[in-house]
Amino acid sequence: xxxxLLFLLILLFTSFGIKAITxxxxxVNNYTIQQAINAASxxxxxxxxxxxxxxxxxxxxxxxxxxxGSSSSGxxxxxxxxxxxxxxxxxxxxxxxxxxxxxxxxxGVYGFNLSSVSFIELDNVYVIGSSPTFVENEVxxxxxxxxxxxHLVVLNCAFNNCDHGWYMAKQGDWGPGGSNFTNxxxxxxxxxxxxxxxxxxxxxxxxxxxxxxxxDNGSSPxxxxxxxxxxxxxxxxxxxxxxxxxVNSVFSNNGxxx
Numbered sequence: 001x002x003x004x005l006l007f008l009l010i011l012l013f014t015s016f017g018i019k020a021i022t023x024x025x026x027x028v029n030n031y032t033i034q035q036a037i038n039a040a041s042x043x044x045x046x047x048x049x050x051x052x053x054x055x056x057x058x059x060x061x062x063x064x065x066x067x068x069g070s071s072s073s074g075x076x077x078x079x080x081x082x083x084x085x086x087x088x089x090x091x092x093x094x095x096x097x098x099x100x101x102x103x104x105x106x107x108g109v110y111g112f113n114l115s116s117v118s119f120i121e122l123d124n125v126y127v128i129g130s131s132p133t134f135v136e137n138e139v140x141x142x143x144x145x146x147x148x149x150x151h152l153v154v155l156n157c158a159f160n161n162c163d164h165g166w167y168m169a170k171q172g173d174w175g176p177g178g179s180n181f182t183n184x185x186x187x188x189x190x191x192x193x194x195x196x197x198x199x200x201x202x203x204x205x206x207x208x209x210x211x212x213x214x215x216d217n218g219s220s221p222x223x224x225x226x227x228x229x230x231x232x233x234x235x236x237x238x239x240x241x242x243x244x245x246x247v248n249s250v251f252s253n254n255g256x257x258x
Contacts, residue, residue, distance in 0.1 A: 034057045057084055076102075114143050165199055198214040215254065
């Protein structure tokens with residue numbers, strides 16, 4: 001039986017807006033989200049109340065994180081260092097590490113930073129960047145050059161208003177081998193209004209993008225702005241990449257002017 005850590009948010013307002021955020025868990029005072037993660041055991045559920053949380057968190061164990069919604073009145077996690085790092089895996093497609101009903105607002109950094117992990121699910125998570133551009137440093141979802149990610153499910157999410165919505169990096173020498181990004185299912189998700197590209201992908205196999213919207217990306221000048229676009233699949237490493245499907249999706253007004 002999974003235990004639940006229930007967060008009750010108390011906001012202290014001054015004439016300047018939110019002055020402080022205090023989180024109270026029944027029986028435990030002054031929890032931050034990271035402190036709750038640290039106190040939880042694999043398989044636990046953490047429920048986060050609506051409000052704004054200025055944190056940089058590391059999901060280093062298999063948990064279910066559930067907020068109060070992805071709208072501007074829901075649960076917002078924001079920071080100017082990488083907002084959510086995922087460094088733990090789920091057990092299976094039926095028992096993933098799950099992040100649900102949150103809004104992530106990176107400030108010139110990564111919204112989600114994935115290490116080598118598997119069986120990750122994002123459900124109704126909005127990553128909404130800030131302005132102005134940050135020369136490719138503000139990314140909704142980033143997978144680093146050395147990281148292998150397998151079985152990622154993204155359902156009814158958004159990666160908007162960043163430098164790149166997604167950035168999946170491969171090794172730079174173009175040789176075979178190295179990291180991979182496999183078994184990816186993206187459904188009902190938006191990649192809109194990103195400065196350079198909605199998605200930039202250098203490694204990918206066995207993936208489907210279904211009922212997605214990729215619009216109004218690539219409107220900002222940059223060192224490589226001639227390649228501004230909605231989706232750039234630039235498969236490096238001479239691997240046998242295969243089974244990439246884009247279906248029932250809409251691309252519009254990407255890279256206009258470039």
